Amino acid sequence: MTANETGGAEHVQWGDGTRCVHAGEPTPAAGMPFRAGPVLAATYHLGVDGDIPEDFYGRAANPTWRALETAIGELDGGHCVLFPSGMSAIATLARLVLRPGDTVVLPSDGYYLARKHIASGMSALDLDVREVPTPGEWSAEVLAGARLVLLETPSNPGMDVCDIAAIAARAHAHGALVAVDNTTATPLGQQPLRLGADVSLASDTKALAGHSDVVLGHVSTADAELADRLRAARTESGAIPGPFEVWLAHRGLGTLDLRLERQARNAAALHRVLAEHPGVRGVRWPGAPGDPAHPVAARQMRRFGGVLCFELPSVAAVSAFTSASRLLASATSFGGLHTTVDRRAQWGDPVPAGLVRLSAGCEDTDDLVADVRVALAAALSTG
Numbered sequence: 001m002t003a004n005e006t007g008g009a010e011h012v013q014w015g016d017g018t019r020c021v022h023a024g025e026p027t028p029a030a031g032m033p034f035r036a037g038p039v040l041a042a043t044y045h046l047g048v049d050g051d052i053p054e055d056f057y058g059r060a061a062n063p064t065w066r067a068l069e070t071a072i073g074e075l076d077g078g079h080c081v082l083f084p085s086g087m088s089a090i091a092t093l094a095r096l097v098l099r100p101g102d103t104v105v106l107p108s109d110g111y112y113l114a115r116k117h118i119a120s121g122m123s124a125l126d127l128d129v130r131e132v133p134t135p136g137e138w139s140a141e142v143l144a145g146a147r148l149v150l151l152e153t154p155s156n157p158g159m160d161v162c163d164i165a166a167i168a169a170r171a172h173a174h175g176a177l178v179a180v181d182n183t184t185a186t187p188l189g190q191q192p193l194r195l196g197a198d199v200s201l202a203s204d205t206k207a208l209a210g211h212s213d214v215v216l217g218h219v220s221t222a223d224a225e226l227a228d229r230l231r232a233a234r235t236e237s238g239a240i241p242g243p244f245e246v247w248l249a250h251r252g253l254g255t256l257d258l259r260l261e262r263q264a265r266n267a268a269a270l271h272r273v274l275a276e277h278p279g280v281r282g283v284r285w286p287g288a289p290g291d292p293a294h295p296v297a298a299r300q301m302r303r304f305g306g307v308l309c310f311e312l313p314s315v316a317a318v319s320a321f322t323s324a325s326r327l328l329a330s331a332t333s334f335g336g337l338h339t340t341v342d343r344r345a346q347w348g349d350p351v352p353a354g355l356v357r358l359s360a361g362c363e364d365t366d367d368l369v370a371d372v373r374v375a376l377a378a379a380l381s382t383g
């Protein structure tokens, strides 16, 4: 699919900042705002000629949704369908695609709720669920007979990476639909549809909306028919995004390029501090040249994000680290303006007790580096 087919040809020539500012905006007209406010209508005038307009009822269609779907579709290079959360995007795709007895391949180190929903929440379908660590092995045995292969790269929380193009080619040879959870990368960081995936989906709760005040998700696909089915499934299930949340996310998207740039700069600086500290182990950030994921990440990613992870020796050390810091908020989720830390084992992720996922925010780099140095000193004196 070229951008021509999605109506965004000229935007592909522009840089990320320009594309983010202008994505999905209306044709300029005198006296009109740059971007209209959220349309909160539950119902619309039908008119009297019997033709049903595009917008007729709020569960089926909404112009505020369409504006953000156009914007994200342009950035992803496909047709975008919004959902009220990232999980709703994943669950709706799984429900549409999977039939009883189907085989589905999932990352064993990916977002825990996606695994839980497909492996236990959909147990009535008697699925053959195969879990593979993100770095592989994505062998023929694993992919054979799969209906759906869901990749997550970089994976959350371990920051491992897999080769989307290579796995998609292999999975397609087995007839599978290939979906990539692109939450950590965002459409600016990585373009799964251009790398050969059938579907790129994400929790836009994270960096795309970016201000820790919206829960939202989307699915993008080059397949117009699949997009229509997803849209119909959203209308029929009734799980729809709120127009105000969608409008806020669109407002947030305008600064995605700026925010990612600052977050990546902060992540690089914090990575150096953490990697040099003798008490910290397992520091992972795909943007670091020495990281095991870096060669593949550098090939398929357009830029790196602000999320990294590392290990402290104990739960007590993580508590001491967080309480000695003035800038690191203990919170789940990532990709927002604020730098946050999350001890992932508390949510049941299969990771060491002291593994911390750190989401670098948009604070000044020097302030964060100084704060993390103080916090590390406190954490590692506790042991």
Ligand SMILES: *Cc1c(COP(=O)(O)O)cnc(C)c1O
Pocket (backbone or CB within 6 Å): 085, 086, 087, 088, 111, 114, 152, 156, 181, 183, 184, 202, 203, 204, 205, 206, 215, 216, 217
């Ligand atoms: C947060 C997250 C989700 C779930 O998204 P919600 O918007 O919280 O429903 C899915 N995948 C990844 C990688 C995530 O980080």
